[in-house]
Structure formats: C-alpha cells, structure tokens
Amino acid sequence: MLNYIFKRFLSLIVSLAVASLVIFFVIEVAPGDPAQFMLGINAQPDTVAALRSELGLDVPKWQRYLGWVGGLVTGDFGTSYTYRTPISTMIADRLWVSLPLAIYALTLSTVIAFPAGIYAAARRGKGGDMAVMGATQLGVAVPNFWFAMMMVLIFAINLRWFSAGGFAGWDKGLWTGIHSLTLPAVSLALPQAAILARVMRSALLDILGEDFMRTARAKGLTRRQALWRHGVRNALIPVLTIIGLQFSFLLAGSIIIEQVFYLPGLGRLVFQAISSRDLIVVESVVMLLVFAVITVNFLVDLAYAAVDPRLRSRT
Amino acid sequence: MRRNLIIGAFLTAVFVLAALVSFIWTPFDHTAMSIPDKFQRPNGVHLLGTDHFGRDILSMIMVGARTSIAVALVAVGIGMGFGVPLGLAAAARKGTWLDEVIMRGNDLVFAFPSLVIAILITAVFGAGAINAIIAIGIFNIPVFARITRGAALSLWEREFIMAARVSGKSATRISFEHILPNVMNLLIVQGTIQFSLGILAEAGLSYIGLGAQPPTPSWGRMLADAQTLVSIAPHIALIPGVAIILTVLGLNLMGDGLRDYLDPRLRVSRA
Numbered sequence: 001m002l003n004y005i006f007k008r009f010l011s012l013i014v015s016l017a018v019a020s021l022v023i024f025f026v027i028e029v030a031p032g033d034p035a036q037f038m039l040g041i042n043a044q045p046d047t048v049a050a051l052r053s054e055l056g057l058d059v060p061k062w063q064r065y066l067g068w069v070g071g072l073v074t075g076d077f078g079t080s081y082t083y084r085t086p087i088s089t090m091i092a093d094r095l096w097v098s099l100p101l102a103i104y105a106l107t108l109s110t111v112i113a114f115p116a117g118i119y120a121a122a123r124r125g126k127g128g129d130m131a132v133m134g135a136t137q138l139g140v141a142v143p144n145f146w147f148a149m150m151m152v153l154i155f156a157i158n159l160r161w162f163s164a165g166g167f168a169g170w171d172k173g174l175w176t177g178i179h180s181l182t183l184p185a186v187s188l189a190l191p192q193a194a195i196l197a198r199v200m201r202s203a204l205l206d207i208l209g210e211d212f213m214r215t216a217r218a219k220g221l222t223r224r225q226a227l228w229r230h231g232v233r234n235a236l237i238p239v240l241t242i243i244g245l246q247f248s249f250l251l252a253g254s255i256i257i258e259q260v261f262y263l264p265g266l267g268r269l270v271f272q273a274i275s276s277r278d279l280i281v282v283e284s285v286v287m288l289l290v291f292a293v294i295t296v297n298f299l300v301d302l303a304y305a306a307v308d309p310r311l312r313s314r315t
Numbered sequence: 316m317r318r319n320l321i322i323g324a325f326l327t328a329v330f331v332l333a334a335l336v337s338f339i340w341t342p343f344d345h346t347a348m349s350i351p352d353k354f355q356r357p358n359g360v361h362l363l364g365t366d367h368f369g370r371d372i373l374s375m376i377m378v379g380a381r382t383s384i385a386v387a388l389v390a391v392g393i394g395m396g397f398g399v400p401l402g403l404a405a406a407a408r409k410g411t412w413l414d415e416v417i418m419r420g421n422d423l424v425f426a427f428p429s430l431v432i433a434i435l436i437t438a439v440f441g442a443g444a445i446n447a448i449i450a451i452g453i454f455n456i457p458v459f460a461r462i463t464r465g466a467a468l469s470l471w472e473r474e475f476i477m478a479a480r481v482s483g484k485s486a487t488r489i490s491f492e493h494i495l496p497n498v499m500n501l502l503i504v505q506g507t508i509q510f511s512l513g514i515l516a517e518a519g520l521s522y523i524g525l526g527a528q529p530p531t532p533s534w535g536r537m538l539a540d541a542q543t544l545v546s547i548a549p550h551i552a553l554i555p556g557v558a559i560i561l562t563v564l565g566l567n568l569m570g571d572g573l574r575d576y577l578d579p580r581l582r583v584s585r586a
Contacts, residue, residue, distance in 0.1 A: 011419070018423055026439055141511070141563035143518050146538055146556035149545055157546045248428065255430055256519050260542070270434060271523065286431055293426045 004305055012298045019290045020072070024065050027283045033057070037277040038081060055081060068283070077284040082276045087284050090269060097167055098258075098265035101181050101188070102250035108189035109196055110243065116193070117200025122227055124205060132197065139194025148187035148260045155183060165262040184261045188254055192246050199242045203235035210234075237304065244300035248293040320572025326565025330558070334380035343371035345378045345532055354548040366537075366551045367544055375532050376558050382444065382533045383562065386526070387513030389448045391506050394455020399502065401456070402463025403490040406471060418464070421457035429454040429516065437525040444527040451516045455509050462505055466498040500577040507570035511563045518559050534559050 035051040036043065052058050056067070071078055077087035120132035156164035162183050170177045207213060208231060216226040255267030262268075266285060273281035337345075342362065349369035357364040363372040405417040424432075433450035440446045467490070470476060479489050520526035521535025529536070534555040541552035 015419075015423055015426060019426060022423075023435070026435060029439065137564060137567060138560070141515075141560045141567060143515055143522075143538075143556065143559050145519060145522055146552070146559065149538065149542060149552050150556070153545050153549060153552070251428075255434065256523055259523050270431070274434060274437075282435070286435060289428055289431055290426055293428060297426070 001305065005302065008298060008301055012294060015294050016291060019294070020069055020287055021065075023283055023287050023290070024068060027279050028061060072284070072287060077288075078280050080273075080278055080281050082273075082278045082281075087281055090281070091266065091285060091288060094264060094266045094269045096170060097181075097263055098251060098254065098267065100177070101184055101254060101263070101265060102247060104178070104181055104185040105188035105192065105250050105254075106243065106247055108185055109192040109246065112189065112193040113196035113200055117197040118204060118227070118232060120197065120201045121204035121208065121231075122223075129201075132201070136194040136198050139190055140198075142191065144187050144191050145256045145260050147190055148183065148257055151183050151187060152260070165260070167261075167263050181263075184254070184257050184263060187260070188250055188257050192250070196239065196242055196246070200235065200239050203238045204231055207231050207234045240303065241300055244296050248289075248296045251289065251292055317572065317576070319568045320576055323565045323568030323570070323572050326561055327569055330380050330562045330565070331384065333377045334384050337374075337377035337381055341371075341374035341377050343374045345370060345374040346530060347371075354544075354551075356548075356550055363554050364548075364550050366540065367548070372537075372551065372554055375537060376534070376554065379532045379534045379537060379555070380558070380562075382521075382527050382531055383514045383517055383559075386444055386448050386451065386517040387510050390451035390455055390513045390516075391509050393448070393452025394459045394509055395502065395506065398456040398459025398461075399463050399495070402460040402465075403467055403494060405460065405464045406467030406494070407486040407490050409468060409471070414464075417460065421460055424453065424457045427454075430519070433516070433520055434525065437520070442525040442528060444531060444533075447517055447520045447526040450520070451513050455513075458509060459502065459505065462501055463498055466501050467494045470494050470497055500573075504570050504574040504577065507566050507573060511566035511570070514559065514563055514566070 033048070033052070035048050035055060035057060039048055039051060049058075056064065059067075068078065075088060077091065079085065080087055080090060083090070116132050116136075120129045123129045152164045155161045163180060166180065168176045168180045204227075208227075213226055213230060216230045217223070221229065251266070254263075254265060255271060257263075258265040258267040259271065266289070270282055270285045273279070273285070347370065349365075352361070352365050352369035353367055355361050355365040355369075361371050361373065363376065366372055366375070401417050405414040408414050427435075429451075432454060433447065436450040436453075437443075437446050440449075471494070476489060476493055479493050484492070517526055517533070518535035518538070521533040522539045524536075524539065526535055527533040537555040538552060541548075541555070545552045
C-alpha cells in the first residue's frame, strides 16, 4: 500500500510540475505586454520600462518561473497587475462563492441521480427505466447556461421567487446565501445529474449479473434487499470516480453559469482577468484549478485502493 | 435499438441539411435588420419570428448551424487526426517509454478542465471561431488516443495480427492496415459523441464571447444577445436553445444507435 501511495504521489508531483510549465509558457507567449496594456498605447517607452521593472517583467523567464512556482508553494500567488491586491486574497474571496456553489450543485446532482439511477436499474427495460433514460438523454443535451436562462425567466422574472443574478453574500445569513445560489446550483446540477444517473444505472446493471448477487438472493433476501445491501454499495466505486471528476469540473466549469448569474466566483475572476490582460491572475487561478483536479483524482485513486485491495497491486 | 439510430440520424440530417441549404438559400438575409419588424412571434412570414433587430430567426438558425457544425466537425478531426495515431503508437509499443509518455500526456490534458483550456487559448490568441476549434480539438485528442489504445491493445493479442507479424509486416503497417480498420466502428461512435460535445462547447464559448465573432452567426451568440431580452420576447432565447438541444440529442441518439448496430455482441445479448 505504501509503495502504491508513493508511486501515485510521485506521478502527482510530476503532473503538477509539467502543468505549471505548460501554463507558464502558454501565458508567456501571449501577445501583448501587460505593462503596455495597463498604460495604454500613448505611454512613453521609459514609463513602460519602469512599470515593467516594477512588475518584475524584466528578469529572465526562468527566474520568473521559479519565482512564481516558489510563490505558489508558499501560498504567495503574487499581486494582480490591475487591482494591485494580493492574488491569494482575491482567490480566497472568490472561493467563498465557487466552493459552496460546487458543493451545492454536487449535492443536488447526487440527490437526483442516485434514486433515478437505482430506480432505472431495478426496473430495467420497463417503462420506468425508459422514462429515466429518456430524461437523462435530454439532460445531457441541454446546455446548462440555456437552462439557467429559462429558469431565470420562470422563477426570477415571472414567479419572482429568486433574484435573477448577483450574490447577496454570506454576512446576510446562511439562508440568504443559499437562496441566491439556488438557481445557479440547479442549472449546474442538471446535466451532471443526468450523467451520474446513467453511470449509477450501468454500474448497478453490471453488479446485478454478479455471482454474489445470486448468492444474496439464494440466502433469502428479496430483490430489493439484495439491491440495496449488496448492489448499491458495490456500484459506488465507478460512481465515486465520476463524482470526483464532477467536483473538479464544477469548480472550474461554472465559469459560464457564473457569467449568467453575475456571480463573483473563480470563473468570473479568470474571465475578467483575461479581458483586462491581468495575466498573472489567469496564470495563478488556472494553476490552482489544475491543482484541484489533479489532487482530487489522486485522492479518488487512494480512496479506491483503500476500498478495493485488488487495485493496489495494479499500478 | 434501431429506433434510436433512426430518430438520431433524422434529427442530425435536418440540421446538416439546414446548414447546407443556407449556403444557397435562406428565407431572409440573416443579417438584414428591420426595426419595425422586431420581436415578432413566430408567424406565417417569419416562421420562427424575429429578434430585437427584426432579423429573421429561422435564417439565423440555419446559418448558425453552419458555424456549430463546422467548429465541432473540425474539432473532432483534430482529435482523431492526432489522437488515433498516438493511440495506435502507444498500443504498438505497449509498456515502453513511448506508451508511458503518451498516456501521461493524456492524463495531463485531462487534468485541465476543458473550459479552462479553451479560455486559456482564447486568452492568448484572441477570441474567434478558429481558436475555439483548436481549444475544443485539443481536448478531443486524449479521448481518441485512449479509446484507440484500449481497443488496439486487445487486437494485438489476436491471431490475425500474429499472422501479420509473422509475415514480416512492420508495427506501423500492422497498425494502419489491420488495427485501424478494426477500431473504426468504435471511433465513429466516439466521433459522434465528441461531435455533440463540440456543439455544446462551441455554444458555451460563443455565449461568453470567446467563440465565433460577429458577423459570423452562432447559436451561442444568439443566446447571449437574447439574455437581456428574455422577458420581452422569450422566443428569441427559446429557439436557439431548442436548436442546440435537438442537434445534440440527435447526435447522441445516433451515437448510441450506431454503437448497438455496429457491435454484433450487443445485438446477440439483446436477443
């Protein structure tokens, strides 16, 4: 087990190192000098040069790379070109929106998908299964931002149950915060739930054919008891992988939904930073997101190995 | 299920046809503005109504289909063009450093959330349809590499490949002459799925303004324009959305149907 963890950890470090190199150099080749961009086209060359040295843009690339990575490791993400505030504070502020949103959406998606997937598997080939599968086909095909717009139209404009956008903030109370994240979370959760329900169903169908399920029935469990006690628990492994992937996707992939609802989340931060050529912010936030994805995958792998000893030897 | 295939192929055909027909004919000029005719609900003259500039929505949908299909198709082409050879190479050199490098590279691309890649690329090279294609295409590469490798690995164990090796063919020739034709079915099915994902991705990128730029019409941009007007004229938001859903649904159904149709084992187990 220790050997397995060590190997996986090593590959985690290598992945992170390569990812940081890729991000840094992609941003490096970006046309347009941030200093020039900040000062406008009419700026004097010596003013631009002064700003460049103030921002640390005049040192060699490899030194800047090392400085950047060193900063990331110690939690110092640098200072935003545009806002002149530490990026770590900016990220922390935004995480208070993005993280709860991702957790909220994931919870909703799981709450919808589990019963739907289990129900469909239990009624395989019957009307209920067809209905659930049809719904998931539709759910996968709906662009979430369009679904979000339709929900704004119905629940914010017509029924006035929710506000059409913006985030009230957590200082006005937990309920207000949750309330203003509800429509975004539902729009994010819908396609995820459709995927998750399909995974749950097919994982369960695989399990239902196993010998131990026949044994469970043979020892006198009803179909329902066997399904719940032995089926669902064993089907959780593939389902957990997908949940892990979805979490990292939700953290990063909510950019468009944040745009629909004008939520001050991480996605919008990246988006705004791109528009204002605040490339150091883009660099750091993208790296953080990639870090989150790689780490979540690593943790899911470890959780696997802990649950299923067969996987440990199969490195 | 044959029914999936038929419904899916029909829906896909409708949109491909709409895109093709739009090259020679649309009901109205899709760029022609006519402010007195703005916000018309669907009616006899404008079958799908008009938008806030009085442009004919049906014409815009038809021309927009062109953008969606072109972007998604080329992105699938990029994915297959790079991914399939990489997958074949990894399988042919299973267990060597080449295999390892290709597979780790795949994992790395997978670790980048696709939307973030797209945004990074558009950040660096500017917004536009071409960059959207590249952004979506890059993410398709590991998908195709992985399924090609997986399928090819099991083929390498088969007797007819052994026979080809004994007859002295090189690994490259075997890969292209014997392995590739046998993984084609799988690639077609995956291609349909990636095609539908590409359409969704293009719509999303255009919606936030990083995809096709005006005057190139695009379903995603139509939705972005509609966002602030959704309370005045819901149909201008509804129609592009339905167009996206039907196209994606059609492609997915077709992919499912093709998989069942092309895989004889599934047909047997169903019978």
